[in-house]
Amino acid sequence: MRELIFGKLTFDALPHEWFTEGGTFFMTLTGLALVIYLTYTKRWKWLWQTWMTSTDPKRVGIMYMVVASAMFFRGALDAAIIWLHQSLSSGSNPGIMNADHFQQIFTAHGDIMVFFVTMGFLFGLLNYIVPLQIGARDLAFPFLNTAGFWLYAAGAMLINLFFVLGGDFAATGWLAQAPLSELQYSPGVGVDYWIWSLQVSGLGTLLGGINFLVTILKMRAPGMTLMRMPMFVWTSLCSMVLVISIFPILTITITLLWLDRYFGMHFFTTGFGGNPMLYTNLIWSWGHPEVYVLVLPAFGIYSEVVATFSQKRLAGYGSLVGGAIGVTAFSVLVWLHHFFTMGANADVNAFFGMMTMIIAIPTGVQVFNWLATMYRGRIRFTTPMKWFLGFVSTFTFGGMAGLLLASPAADFQLHNSLFLVAHFHTMIIGGALFGIFAGITYWFPKVTGIKLNERLGTYAFWCWIVGFFTAFVPLYILGLMGATRRLDHYDTATGWQKLFITSGVGLLIIALGTAIQVIQIVVSIRARNKNRDETGDPWNGRTLEWATSSPPPHYNFAVIPKVEDRDAFWVMKQKGLTKPKRYEDITLPKNTASGIYLSICAFLVGFAFVWHINWLAIAGIIGGIAVVIIRSFDEETEYVIPAAEIKRQEERHAPRT
Amino acid sequence: MHPEHNSGKYIFGFWVYLMTDLIMFAALFAAFAALRISTFGGPTMKEIFDLPQIMIETLILLMSSFTCGLAMLAVFRGKKKLSFLWFGVTFILGLAFLILELSEFRHLINDGQSWTRSAFLSSYFALVGTHGLHIAVGLLWILVGLYQIKTRGLTPFISSKLVRFSLFWHFLDIVWIFIFTFVYLMGVAT
Numbered sequence: 078m079r080e081l082i083f084g085k086l087t088f089d090a091l092p093h094e095w096f097t098e099g100g101t102f103f104m105t106l107t108g109l110a111l112v113i114y115l116t117y118t119k120r121w122k123w124l125w126q127t128w129m130t131s132t133d134p135k136r137v138g139i140m141y142m143v144v145a146s147a148m149f150f151r152g153a154l155d156a157a158i159i160w161l162h163q164s165l166s167s168g169s170n171p172g173i174m175n176a177d178h179f180q181q182i183f184t185a186h187g188d189i190m191v192f193f194v195t196m197g198f199l200f201g202l203l204n205y206i207v208p209l210q211i212g213a214r215d216l217a218f219p220f221l222n223t224a225g226f227w228l229y230a231a232g233a234m235l236i237n238l239f240f241v242l243g244g245d246f247a248a249t250g251w252l253a254q255a256p257l258s259e260l261q262y263s264p265g266v267g268v269d270y271w272i273w274s275l276q277v278s279g280l281g282t283l284l285g286g287i288n289f290l291v292t293i294l295k296m297r298a299p300g301m302t303l304m305r306m307p308m309f310v311w312t313s314l315c316s317m318v319l320v321i322s323i324f325p326i327l328t329i330t331i332t333l334l335w336l337d338r339y340f341g342m343h344f345f346t347t348g349f350g351g352n353p354m355l356y357t358n359l360i361w362s363w364g365h366p367e368v369y370v371l372v373l374p375a376f377g378i379y380s381e382v383v384a385t386f387s388q389k390r391l392a393g394y395g396s397l398v399g400g401a402i403g404v405t406a407f408s409v410l411v412w413l414h415h416f417f418t419m420g421a422n423a424d425v426n427a428f429f430g431m432m433t434m435i436i437a438i439p440t441g442v443q444v445f446n447w448l449a450t451m452y453r454g455r456i457r458f459t460t461p462m463k464w465f466l467g468f469v470s471t472f473t474f475g476g477m478a479g480l481l482l483a484s485p486a487a488d489f490q491l492h493n494s495l496f497l498v499a500h501f502h503t504m505i506i507g508g509a510l511f512g513i514f515a516g517i518t519y520w521f522p523k524v525t526g527i528k529l530n531e532r533l534g535t536y537a538f539w540c541w542i543v544g545f546f547t548a549f550v551p552l553y554i555l556g557l558m559g560a561t562r563r564l565d566h567y568d569t570a571t572g573w574q575k576l577f578i579t580s581g582v583g584l585l586i587i588a589l590g591t592a593i594q595v596i597q598i599v600v601s602i603r604a605r606n607k608n609r610d611e612t613g614d615p616w617n618g619r620t621l622e623w624a625t626s627s628p629p630p631h632y633n634f635a636v637i638p639k640v641e642d643r644d645a646f647w648v649m650k651q652k653g654l655t656k657p658k659r660y661e662d663i664t665l666p667k668n669t670a671s672g673i674y675l676s677i678c679a680f681l682v683g684f685a686f687v688w689h690i691n692w693l694a695i696a697g698i699i700g701g702i703a704v705v706i707i708r709s710f711d712e713e714t715e716y717v718i719p720a721a722e723i724k725r726q727e728e729r730h731a732p733r734t
Numbered sequence: 735m736h737p738e739h740n741s742g743k744y745i746f747g748f749w750v751y752l753m754t755d756l757i758m759f760a761a762l763f764a765a766f767a768a769l770r771i772s773t774f775g776g777p778t779m780k781e782i783f784d785l786p787q788i789m790i791e792t793l794i795l796l797m798s799s800f801t802c803g804l805a806m807l808a809v810f811r812g813k814k815k816l817s818f819l820w821f822g823v824t825f826i827l828g829l830a831f832l833i834l835e836l837s838e839f840r841h842l843i844n845d846g847q848s849w850t851r852s853a854f855l856s857s858y859f860a861l862v863g864t865h866g867l868h869i870a871v872g873l874l875w876i877l878v879g880l881y882q883i884k885t886r887g888l889t890p891f892i893s894s895k896l897v898r899f900s901l902f903w904h905f906l907d908i909v910w911i912f913i914f915t916f917v918y919l920m921g922v923a924t
Contacts, residue, residue: 217743283754291747321750325757333765333860342849342856343774344765350772350853355765706878712891 084690085266090243096178100240130668132219133631137226138204139524142517144230145197148189151237153591155186160548160581167577168569179565180248181267185236187251188271192278193233195371195505198513200229200285203313203374206520207289209622210307212298212640214633217291219666220708225284227676232278235683239270244687247271250563252364253334255345255356260338266687272335273683279327280679286320289313298621300640304398307620307644308384308391311398312377315405319370322409327363330356339686354419361412369408371505373401375512376443379465382515383447385616386462387454390644393446400446403439411436417485418492426485433483437476444469459616460534464515467542468507475503478553495564496556499549506545514541514594521601522615526627528608533597540590548583551576619644632663632718635727660720660727667716671708675701748898752905755868759909762861763916769857770921776852779921782842788918791834792910798827799907806900809893817896818883824903825876828869835866858917865913868906875899 092098115121128136162179166172172179204226208216216222239246244266249258258268293314297306306314334356336342343349345356384391391397413421413429447469456462478500481487491497522528555576560567567573601608614623624646625634636657642648678701685693770779805820839859842848849859879899882892 217747287747287750287754290750291743295743295746321754322757325754326761329758329761329765336849336856336860340849342860343853344769344856344860346853348774349851350769350774351856352768352772352853355768359761359764702874709878709895710882 081692082690084685084688084693086242086688086690090266092240092243094178097240097243100237104237104241125670126668129673130223130670132215132223132666132668134204134208134216134219134222135524135629135631135633137222138201138206140226141197141201141204141229144233145194145201148193148197148233152186152189152194153588155182155189157584157588158182159186160577160584163564164574164577164581166566167571167574172566176565177245177248180250180563181246183563184247184249184251184253184271188236188275190505191251191367191371192275193229193236195509195513196278196282197229197233198517199316199371199374199509200226200282202378202513202516202520203285203289205524206516206622207293207310207313208296209523209625209629209633210310210620211293211296211301212621212634212638212645213292213296214637214663215666216288217296218288220669220672220714221284221288223669223672224675225281225288225672227672228281228284228679229278231676231680231683232274232276232281234680235270235274235277235687238684239267244270252360253331254360255334255337255353256347256351258334259346261346269335269338269687272331272338273687276328276331276335277676277679277683279324279331281676282320283324283328286317286324289317290321293317298637298640298645301645304395305640305643305645307377308380308394308397308401309374309377309620312373312375312380312401315401316370316373319366319373319405319408323363323366323370326359327367330359330363333359335686339689357416357419358412361415362409365412365415366408368501368504369404371509372512373404375468375509375516376401378512378516378519379447379468380443381620382461382465382519383450384644385519385618386457386459387451388457388617389450389454390619391446392449392452394643396442397446400439400443403442404436407432407436407439414483414485414488417488423485430483430485430488434480437480437483440476444473459518460529460531460538461515461519463535463538464511464518467538468511468515471503471507471511471542471545475500475507478503491556493562494556495552495560495562498562499552499556502549502552511541514538519616520622522610523613523622523627523629525602526610527601527605528610528615529601530597530604530608533593533600537590537593537597540586540593544583544586544588544590546583547586548580551580551583555580614646619647621645624649630726632665632723635660635663635723657727660723662720663718663723664715665718667714669708669714671704674704678704744894745897745901748901752901755905756909759861759864759912762857762864763912766857766861766917769853772853774852774854776855777847779854779858779917779924782847783918783922784838785918785922787834787838788914791831791838792914794827794831794834795907795910798824798831799904801827802900802903806896809888809896812888814883814888817888818880821876821880821883821896825873825880828873828876828903832866832869832873835862835869839863861917862913865906865909868902868909872899872903872906875902 092101115124128140131137158173159179159182162172162174174182204216204222208214236246247253247258247263247267247270249263249268249271253268253271256262258271293306293310333342333344337344337346337351343351345351345353347353380391380397410432411429413419413425414433417426417430447465478496482491482497482500518529518534555573558571558573560571560573610627613626615627616623621634621638621640622629624638638645638649678697680697682694682697682701685691685697801820801823805817805824808814808817808820842855847855849856876899879892879896882895886892888896
């Protein structure tokens with residue numbers, strides 16, 4: 078009877094270790110403080126109406142950024158623990174925790190940083206910027222967008238839930254490789270938490286991918302042909318094409334793993350004819366293109382930044398577009414380089430090795446395009462530009478390491494070593510994360526109407542750059558010396574400890590950089606009267622997002638701009654900006670709470686399957702279907718803002734140029 | 735409420751969704767292809783597939799695709815009752831298909847050849863079962879559609895939903911043709 082109601086969830090499962098109890102304590106305290114604050118300031122209604130149920134991509138975008146920032150601190154904390162443990166755990170010193178706990182932490186670190194930090198930031202930027210850059214007022218499917226965000230948020234909750242509700246997290250590495258992730262070897266609920274947090278948030282990503290693809294292809298302002306789109310829109314389009322091509326594979330792969338664990342199937346088991354290598358193939362045919370999903374939008378951000386701050390047109394726009402498309406196409410043909418050591422024959426390995434080297438060409442083309450854009454430009458060394466230059470150096474550095482790894486012969490030596498760990502951190506931090514930072518500093522004035530403090534931004538940048546190389550160059554060396562990844566203990570005779578400690582010092586410098594970034598935002602907002610941008614165009618920008626006020630009105634553009642060339646806003650400025658003569662009614666999507674209800678149902682289904690609470694799973698599925706059906710009856714999903722109201726708002730808020 | 739130019743994005747978006755669903759099936763087909771000979775001493779494909787019954791299932795599903803087409807013709811001509819009738823027939827045929835498929839599954843499970851028996855059977859149940867699950871979703875969709883036709887008539891809002899349903903239904907038909915060929919016919923032939 079008890080099992081029927083609670084499944085495998087028992088009192089024994091509840092938190093009883095210092096880190097889970099600490100997590101419970103911290104989360105309860107934060108939650109309580111938030112509830113008290115909201116009640117005290119009577120903000121519940123405001124939160125629900127202006128934010129949670131909003132279909133405005135700008136608000137959804139900001140919510141993505143908030144969740145991603147919170148998850149960034151969780152992931153960074155994990156990184157700090159990993160480094161502290163590895164710096165100490167040598168010889169007779171056992172480090173600060175046991176091997177199982179260590180494994181859970183590096184697993185969580187990887188998953189959180191990829192799925193909930195980088196993806197969250199990118200979807201946040203896409204939500205805010207893409208509609209503005211294509212001169213649209215909202216996305217193609219506003220409801221899908223809020224549903225996608227809330228599914229992402231539900232996934233973020235599921236991955237942290239074990240702190241509060243107990244059990245453990247997967248101790249399998251971030252991709253839960255089979256057969257280690259099978260019931261036989263991971264009997265706890267950790268892998269199930271992994272499965273369902275990724276499944277739920279992955280569904281949100283897939284919905285987002287479909288939504289942005291249709292938005293970019295169908296909702297551009299009149300005159301904006303494909304070859305007049307800003308580069309950020311192009312690379313976002315490529316990234317979304319990848320999302321819709323690969324996330325279905327992820328969905329199926331982890332569903333099959335779940336079928337193994339829940340229904341006793343034998344896809345990836347060691348017995349009954351199961352084939353663990355099938356899992357490796359499937360997960361990496363999602364996993365490798367995923368890296369490009371992360372980095373392509375960042376390429377777009379760099380393109381925008383470098384053109385704006387060189388005050389020049391992008392050099393070789395056509396080849397940049399070609400480069401982005403080339404990367405997209407090749408990215409699905411390289412997955413096998415993650416397991417050259419599997420034992421495929423030499424021809425197969427050679428093919429994937431060559432494809433991996435070839436993909437460096439379209440990537441390299443883009444780097445040269447950016448450098449050529451700077452050539453003879455009137456460069457302003459603002460913080461976004463510094464992030465771009467930091468990216469060029471780190472990304473080139475990491476890319477060269479990648480080319481080394483692409484050779485199967487070298488890979489046999491370097492496979493699963495810290496060299497590899499250092500390589501992909503260089504690509505994701507130097508590529509994607511620096512891009513996100515550049516994007517945040519570049520568009521912060523657009524989102525808030527306030528420019529960020531340049532001096533503090535520069536300090537943060539230098540901390541990150543110096544810290545990054547101090548942290549990761551030792552890992553390259555350690556990898557070459559034979560240190561494997563996910564190492565929880567090593568012999569003193571290896572002489573590795575000094576390098577691990579150096580690397581930890583690098584982490585501290587990065588942490589200082591992050592602290593300065595937080596201070597930068599606080600200081601800039603506190604001195605908002607000094608930093609305010611009234612023009613809506615603080616950088617002398619080139620693309621349409623700068624054509625509207627900062628922050629943009631709910632409807633983005635009072636009159637949809639007509640696009641006559643690439644760098645549409647720049648061209649408009651050359652011709653002289655004119656005030657619109659008359660306004661028309663604007664139709665916008667209404668708020669909806671259906672996305673939240675859908676995500677609550679998905680959360681319950683995930684939670685129920687983790688703990689084998691079948692009645693709750695069925696209830697959640699029925700609830701989710703009911704939400705969709707009820708929503709399908711709703712014809713009044715939009716409302717109209719009358720022209721007179723637009724005129725009134727525009728006269729109050731229009732950019733003062 | 736929806737301006738005319740908007741209806742295009744719904745159809746296009748639905749196409750994109752169908753393509754993602756197709757990739758999900760592709761991954762399942764890939765798993766099946768990798769595991770089809772991994773019978774682990776259990777039954778092989780030849781031993782368990784009952785082709786005549788599969789043939790009947792196939793014909794029923796193809797027929798339902800045809801009646802779905804007739805229903806859409808009725809929708810485009812604004813014939814409410816006729817569309818109601820043909821969607822009703824589509825529902826009954828879809829239900830018959832699903833019942834036959836489930837009886838096939840039950841038969842296998844009763845013989846001790848369930849998905850826990852071997853990797854081949856796992857991949858078979860997962861692939862064919864996912865298609866069956868889609869059919870079940872489609873059946874639920876028809877019921878909602880029938881109710882919407884009855885209460886609201888063939889308005890542009892409802893018709894646009896029916897167009898998307900018909901895309902979904904034909905899509906499942908195409909996937910089934912692949913299952914019929916690659917799972918059943920090739921399974922019996924080898």
